[in-house]
Amino acid sequence: MANTREFPLERTRNIGIVAHIDAGKTTTTERILYYTGKIHKIGETHEGASQMDWMAQEQERGITITSAATTAQWKNHRINIIDTPGHVDFTVEVERSLRVLDGAVVVLDAQAGVEPQTENVWRQSTTYSVPRIVFINKMDKIGADFDYSVDTIRDRLQANALPIQMPIGAEDNFEGVIDLIEMKADLYDEDELGTKWDTVDVPDEYMEEAKKRRNAMIEQLADIDDGIMEKYLEGEEISKDEIKAAIRKATLNLEAYPVLAGSAFKNKGVQMMLDAVNDFLPSPLDVKPYNATNPETGENVELTAGDDKDFAALAFKIATDPFVGRLTFIRVYSGTLESGSYVMNATKDTRERVGRLLQMHSNHRTEIPEVFSGDIAAAIGLKNTTTGDSLTSVKHPLILESMEFPDPVIQVSIEPKTKADQDKMDVALQKLAEEDPTFKAETNPETGETLIAGMGELHLDIIVDRMRREFNVEATVGAPQVAYRETFTKQASAQGKFIRQSGGKGQYGDVWVEFTPNEEGGGFEFTDDIVGGVVPREFIPAVE
Numbered sequence: 001m002a003n004t005r006e007f008p009l010e011r012t013r014n015i016g017i018v019a020h021i022d023a024g025k026t027t028t029t030e031r032i033l034y035y036t037g038k039i040h041k042i043g044e045t046h047e048g049a050s051q052m053d054w055m056a057q058e059q060e061r062g063i064t065i066t067s068a069a070t071t072a073q074w075k076n077h078r079i080n081i082i083d084t085p086g087h088v089d090f091t092v093e094v095e096r097s098l099r100v101l102d103g104a105v106v107v108l109d110a111q112a113g114v115e116p117q118t119e120n121v122w123r124q125s126t127t128y129s130v131p132r133i134v135f136i137n138k139m140d141k142i143g144a145d146f147d148y149s150v151d152t153i154r155d156r157l158q159a160n161a162l163p164i165q166m167p168i169g170a171e172d173n174f175e176g177v178i179d180l181i182e183m184k185a186d187l188y189d190e191d192e193l194g195t196k197w198d199t200v201d202v203p204d205e206y207m208e209e210a211k212k213r214r215n216a217m218i219e220q221l222a223d224i225d226d227g228i229m230e231k232y233l234e235g236e237e238i239s240k241d242e243i244k245a246a247i248r249k250a251t252l253n254l255e256a257y258p259v260l261a262g263s264a265f266k267n268k269g270v271q272m273m274l275d276a277v278n279d280f281l282p283s284p285l286d287v288k289p290y291n292a293t294n295p296e297t298g299e300n301v302e303l304t305a306g307d308d309k310d311f312a313a314l315a316f317k318i319a320t321d322p323f324v325g326r327l328t329f330i331r332v333y334s335g336t337l338e339s340g341s342y343v344m345n346a347t348k349d350t351r352e353r354v355g356r357l358l359q360m361h362s363n364h365r366t367e368i369p370e371v372f373s374g375d376i377a378a379a380i381g382l383k384n385t386t387t388g389d390s391l392t393s394v395k396h397p398l399i400l401e402s403m404e405f406p407d408p409v410i411q412v413s414i415e416p417k418t419k420a421d422q423d424k425m426d427v428a429l430q431k432l433a434e435e436d437p438t439f440k441a442e443t444n445p446e447t448g449e450t451l452i453a454g455m456g457e458l459h460l461d462i463i464v465d466r467m468r469r470e471f472n473v474e475a476t477v478g479a480p481q482v483a484y485r486e487t488f489t490k491q492a493s494a495q496g497k498f499i500r501q502s503g504g505k506g507q508y509g510d511v512w513v514e515f516t517p518n519e520e521g522g523g524f525e526f527t528d529d530i531v532g533g534v535v536p537r538e539f540i541p542a543v544e
């Protein structure tokens with residue numbers, strides 16, 4: 001029995017929302033879920049329970065660390081939002097999300113522009129060839145400056161920022177945005193808290209400026225699009241559809257990054273940003289083929305989207321759900337799969353049965369009979385599958401190019417508060433390590449003590465916290481020590497730059513190092529012995 005898909009592939013978007021911490025990723029996500037009709041009450045992100053922040057620690061700490069996928073709908077499109085964390089300790093989580101999403105919305109703070117973590121995420125997105133649009137958020141904030149923020153994209157990210165909107169006013173006077181393609185203005189009704197807006201002709205006082213900016217946008221497009229260039233040189237009329245098509249093409253080719261303005265907090269501009277997700281970000285059909293290997297022949301296979309092909313999916317996140325237990329989030333690259341059927345875990349060479357399939361919405365979940373090519377869903381019943389495993393049809397096993405997980409950078413000893421809890425702690429650690437490929441637990445063969453290792457102090461704090469909450473094991477940890485010294489040496493000798501620095505110490509990549517400023521040439525030299533270790537807490541979030 002074949003089920004029919006709700007949305008065709010070309011109207012599916014798998015996106016992530018990425019940002020430097022505090023730029024407004026959570027608020028923006030929450031507004032998206034509101035406008036896509038799934039949340040009916042706008043709550044304050046850090047006061048109430050935010051929809052994307054599942055776990056208790058996240059709410060306490062006000063950061064998002066899991067990578068759940070939430071399904072929403074906007075104007076006849078399905079948008080799957082893959083949550084990405086904003087914290088430096090979890091860059092690996094960002095990387096993991098980037099592996100399975102097709103496009104991203106980069107949220108900037110309109111006053112700060114590009115920030116250190118934006119640079120990190122941008123770099124990672126480029127590595128995975130993820131097309132992006134940029135949402136310059138917080139246009140209502142004191143000091144908000146759209147043009148400055150656009151400049152930071154150009155200067156700090158060396159990226160071809162393509163403003164397709166012009167904000168009307170800023171700070172307290174931020175009233176709406178002008179769509180430079182349509183040459184229409186969206187003006188928000190302040191009394192209706194942004195839930196109502198009017199689309200009107202560009203007001204006279206902004207007309208001249210809007211025309212100038214529209215022309216700049218077309219010139220920028222002409223530089224990368226021959227068709228537009230020809231018409232531009234001939235002085236011919238370029239239609240709105242042609243402009244849109246050229247923007248879409250340039251965005252998919254990573255030749256341009258459309259920039260939009262808004263204020264998630266004041267509910268302004270989010271709907272237009274969703275339109276831009278539909279208009280400019282890729283569908284699963286637009287992304288380049290995914291590499292896979294046939295484990296029997298060693299032959300390379302290029303996976304492309306399509307329901308009529310063999311099933312192939314990647315398990316990208318294991319989570320424990322309080323109601324249904326172990327959830328395996330999968331991204332389907334090709335083919336379809338019905339619940340109740342068997343799949344091949346080609347990575348582990350075992351057959352597994354998918355009992356049920358769930359689609360996660362912001363505040364409810366639906367059981368679905370089948371997943372289709374391009375979908376993201378959660379599977380129940382997979383017992384041996386861990387993050388990064390390939391799940392394929394039983395007849396045609398394939399190993400999909402997986403994710404790379406860095407070695408842990410910090411290690412501590414851990415011991416249960418009550419000796420009797422040792423077994424319980426061992427079980428908990430094993431489960432947590434299955435969920436999180438960057439977390440390791442081992443026994444020191446000489447001393448017999450248990451050691452845990454992860455990506456930073458906060459990462460291990462969260463592990464210990466989860467042990468207490470989810471497994472009822474109280475544990476104490478020893479002082480942090482550098483786990484794998486050679487990692488630092490390697491990273492330090494690689495090309496790169498300081499993300500933050502202060503008084504001879506700085507964050508270099510993901511590690512914390514001491515260095516000596518190099519007086520002649522600017523730049524720096526590392527001190528002989530790189531101290532390594534985690535970024536001290538007082539530097540999180542970033543202080544420059």
Ligand code: GDP
Pocket residue numbers: 019020021022023024025026027028045046086137138139140141262263264265266
């Ligand atoms: P995240 O860390 O990127 O997820 O950022 P949050 O969404 O948690 O937002 C951080 C802070 O900025 C919160 O206090 C928000 O209320 C605030 N914020 C988010 N969006 C806006 C906005 O558009 N304007 C203003 N003024 N503040 C905002």
